[in-house]
Amino acid sequence: MSRKKGSALKEVILDNHGIGLPLGQQVRNHVLAKVDSGEWPEGYRIPSETRLAEQFGASRMTIHIALRDLSAEGVLVRRQGAGTFVAARRSQSTFLELRNIHSEIEARGNIHTTDVIKAEAVNSDLGVATEMNVVPGSIVFHSILVHRENGKPLQIEDRYVNPQFSPDYLEQDFTKITPHAHLMATGPLEEVEHIIQAVPVDEVSRKLLEMQQGDPLLLLRRRTWSRGMIATSARLLHPGSRFSLAGRMTMAR
Numbered sequence: 001m002s003r004k005k006g007s008a009l010k011e012v013i014l015d016n017h018g019i020g021l022p023l024g025q026q027v028r029n030h031v032l033a034k035v036d037s038g039e040w041p042e043g044y045r046i047p048s049e050t051r052l053a054e055q056f057g058a059s060r061m062t063i064h065i066a067l068r069d070l071s072a073e074g075v076l077v078r079r080q081g082a083g084t085f086v087a088a089r090r091s092q093s094t095f096l097e098l099r100n101i102h103s104e105i106e107a108r109g110n111i112h113t114t115d116v117i118k119a120e121a122v123n124s125d126l127g128v129a130t131e132m133n134v135v136p137g138s139i140v141f142h143s144i145l146v147h148r149e150n151g152k153p154l155q156i157e158d159r160y161v162n163p164q165f166s167p168d169y170l171e172q173d174f175t176k177i178t179p180h181a182h183l184m185a186t187g188p189l190e191e192v193e194h195i196i197q198a199v200p201v202d203e204v205s206r207k208l209l210e211m212q213q214g215d216p217l218l219l220l221r222r223r224t225w226s227r228g229m230i231a232t233s234a235r236l237l238h239p240g241s242r243f244s245l246a247g248r249m250t251m252a253r
Contacts, residue, residue, distance in 0.1 A: 014103045025106045027066040030056075035075060035086055044086045046076070058172045072184035083218070100135060102179045105149045113151070114175050117144040118198075121163075121170065131223070131229045132160055136250045143179065146208050155239040158217040165231040183224075191225040198240070209239045214239030 021029070034040040049063045067084055069078045072139070077087045103114040122128075122142045126213070141161040145162045146153050152247040159179055161169045172179070198252070201217040211217070220236040 021109050022106055022111070023056055024062050024066045025109065027052060027056055027058065027063055028070060028106070029170070031070055032075065038117060040086050042086050042088050045083045046086065048083065068185065069100050069181060072100055073103065074182045100178055100184075101147050101155060102178050103182070105147075105154070108149075110150045112222070113145040113148045114178070115148070116174050117146060119170055119174065121145040124160075128160055128233075131230075131233050132162060134162065139163060141166070143169075143174065145174055145179070147178075149199055152242070154238065154242065156208055157234060158237070159232060159234040161232045163227055164229060179232075179234075187226050187231070189224045189226050189231060193221075193223045195221040197221070200238075207238055209237070211239050211241075 007099075008206075020230060031046065033038075033230075034046075040046060042128060046052075046067075049060050049067065052058070052063045052067075053060050067076060067078070071078045071084070071087075074087055077085045083233065102112045120142055121139050124132060124134055124138050124140045126136050129138060129139060132138075132140055134140065141163055143157070143159050143161070145157040147155040147157060147158075157179065161179075161183070163169070166183060169182070172182050197219045199217050199219045199228075201211060201215065206213075216239075218238045218240045220238070221234070222236060223233045224231045
């Protein structure tokens with residue numbers, strides 16, 4: 001028994017190269033390293049949340065959030081009652097992947113927080129109905145969030161959600177879970193559309209993002225489809241002086 005404990009302790013010391021990083025990011029790095037090295041191959045059942053919590057000296061909630069985010073990104077597959085497994089590798093990535101802003105910020109060793117400006121059910125006007133491909137006047141869910149990195153606003157997330165895809169969307173606490181994580185766990189997203197624009201800065205966005213006069217504003221418009229319907233449409237606004245978009249594609253052989 002003592003030998004097993006010693007081995008576990010050694011594993012923590014060897015894997016914990018990210019001293020100073022949040023525990024959630026250390027767990028994330030540990031899992032990704034095991035998967036990327038091939039030590040945990042496709043279909044491998046990874047250690048339980050309880051075992052990982054003991055290994056890293058973290059709470060079950062910290063482990064749960066890290067594994068949930070990796071599942072939302074397609075690295076892991078969580079099966080109710082069976083455990084968490086390494087997902088099949090994708091042979092090709094999109095130009096702009098569906099990434100969780102919470103994970104991106106933590107990957108930089110920083111702290112992510114969210115301000116909820118609005119979360120409500122609304123009657124869709126003609127513009128929203130056209131964007132969501134629903135009948136004008138139909139009920140849709142609307143949320144406006146401000147994502148912060150170390151307290152500094154990085155993104156305004158202005159999102160409409162089809163209630164048929166996520167009927168419990170408004171019941172989520174978006175200070176604890178991102179819309180991205182919730183939506184990815186709700187159902188399969190089969191198609192995504194991205195449009196990137198530089199747009200004039202309106203006064204509301206300028207204040208929410210704490211931008212200076214004349215700073216550029218970068219808009220990423222994103223729509224996703226699931227089960228033949230438009231699941232969600234989002235306007236992601238970023239201060240151009242503090243944010244950039246990058247993509248990397250693996251060419252099909």
